[in-house]
Amino acid sequence: MGFSKEEKSKRVWRGVKVVFFLITMVISLLLFSAPVLLVIADALVPSALLSAFSPSSLFSHFDNYDFGYSLIDIPLLSMARSLVILCVYSFCDGQRLSHGPYLGVTMLCSVMSLMFVCLKAVYVFSLNTSVDERRGSGYDRSSQIALFVWSCALAVGHVVVAYRTSCRERRKLLVYKIDIEAISAFKNGYSKILQEERVK
Structure with a gap:
């Protein structure tokens, strides 16, 4: 037992x-795979939220677009930001990921999109709710808040992931540099020993 x-x-x-x-x-x-997964989430989540919260079709959003109450530009901004970051990430190798354009472009896109989203949020929430209802926007306050919060969170997430990826690539390059220096030192020391043995 x-x-x-x-x-x-x-x-x-x-x-x-x-x-x-x-x-x-x-x-x-x-x-x-965090950069790629975050790009996919950034491209899909705002669009899914807008489709779930608004009964209007996609073409009606473009036809009745108004900066004061329409939210179609938030998913479009997320898609554009994701596309730019994905292209830069795809064309960067290890050294460029550590000190190159990936982190800089990601921070630039995220900061610019955050500024736009914050400006739009201030403008949208400062409008009268009756004006939104009269124009037929179809959004309630909770759906607007959710879309703005998600867009800002994904923008910050891009910066965090880019910074962590940059740090990881820098550590890899540092280890690779240490290995190369150790091999070079070993070869130099070994050649000196051979020369001394030949002299003897």
Whole structure:
């Protein structure tokens, strides 16, 4: 009976280690793919929120566009921001990801989009609700807040992910530089030893 309990505990412990390993691998994959996943989320989430909150069609948003009450420009801004960041990320290698344009372009796009979203939020929320209803915008205050908050959160998320990616690539380059210096030092020391042996 004691042997069976010990065998069960070993199986449970083995299962726990397997689950922990799988969770670690999934987290590592998500962290490594964070820029691409965030770009996809930034392109899809605002559009999905606008479609869920507004009964109007996409073409009606463009036909009846007004900066004061229409929110179609928020998903379009998110898509444009995602497209620019994805293009820069795709064309950057390890060195450019660490010190190159990826972090700078991401910060520029995020800051500009944050400024636009904050300006639009101030303008939209300062309008009278009766004016919005009369124009038929179809938005309530909670849907507007949710769309603005999501857009701002995704913009900040782009900066955080870009900074972490830049730091990770810098660490990789530092380790690679240390390895190259160690190999060079080893080769120089080995050649000196050979020369001394030949002189002897």
